[in-house]
Amino acid sequence: MTKRQQRMAAIGALVVGLGLAATLGFTAIRKNMMYFYTPSDVAAQAPSADATIRLGGLVVAGSVRRGEGLRVAFTVADCESEVPVHYEGILPDLFREGQGIVATGRVGTDGVFTAQEVLAKHDEEYMPPELAEKLTDENGKHSCAEFKRVVQS
Incomplete structure (x- = not known):
C-alpha cells in the first residue's frame, strides 16, 4: 500500500468509528430520556405503553385509597384532566x-x-413550568382552589 492509500484507510476507519460512537451515544440517550407530561397531555395523546414518563399534577382531594400492604391508588389532576x-x-x-x-x-x-417512584414537592412556590402554566389564572394565581389543601384554623 502506498502512503496515500494508508492515509485514506485511516481516515475511513476514523469516520466509521466516529459514526458508530455517535450512533451508540444517541441510542443510549434516547433510551434513558423521560418526558414530563401533565394529565391533560396524557388525556390528549397517551404515550406508548413501553415509554417511561414523568407525570406531574396535584393529588385530587378525596382520591387517595390505600390497599393491602403498601398499595396506594390516587388521582392526579391539572384542572382540565385527571389520571x-x-x-x-x-x-x-x-x-x-x-x-x-x-x-x-x-x-x-x-x-x-x-x-415506580413518587416525589412530592417540598416548596409551595416551585412547580414545573408546564404545570404552573396550566394551573395559573390571568392574575398569576393558582386557579385550582378545589385541589388545594384546606388549612383549618
Whole structure:
C-alpha cells in the first residue's frame, strides 16, 4: 500500500468509528430520556405503553385509597384532566391530597398510570413550568382552589 492509500484507510476507519460512537451515544440517550407530561397531555395523546414518563399534577382531594400492604391508588389532576395512579411502595412524607407531585412510571392501555417512584414537592412556590402554566389564572394565581389543601384554623 502506498502512503496515500494508508492515509485514506485511516481516515475511513476514523469516520466509521466516529459514526458508530455517535450512533451508540444517541441510542443510549434516547433510551434513558423521560418526558414530563401533565394529565391533560396524557388525556390528549397517551404515550406508548413501553415509554417511561414523568407525570406531574396535584393529588385530587378525596382520591387517595390505600390497599393491602403498601398499595396506594390516587388521582392526579391539572384542572382540565385527571389520571388515575397506582403505586406500591412508601410514599414521601410530604405526600397528601392537594399536594403537587411528580411520579415516574408508565401509562397502561387502560389509561391507569403505574408509578415506580413518587416525589412530592417540598416548596409551595416551585412547580414545573408546564404545570404552573396550566394551573395559573390571568392574575398569576393558582386557579385550582378545589385541589388545594384546606388549612383549618
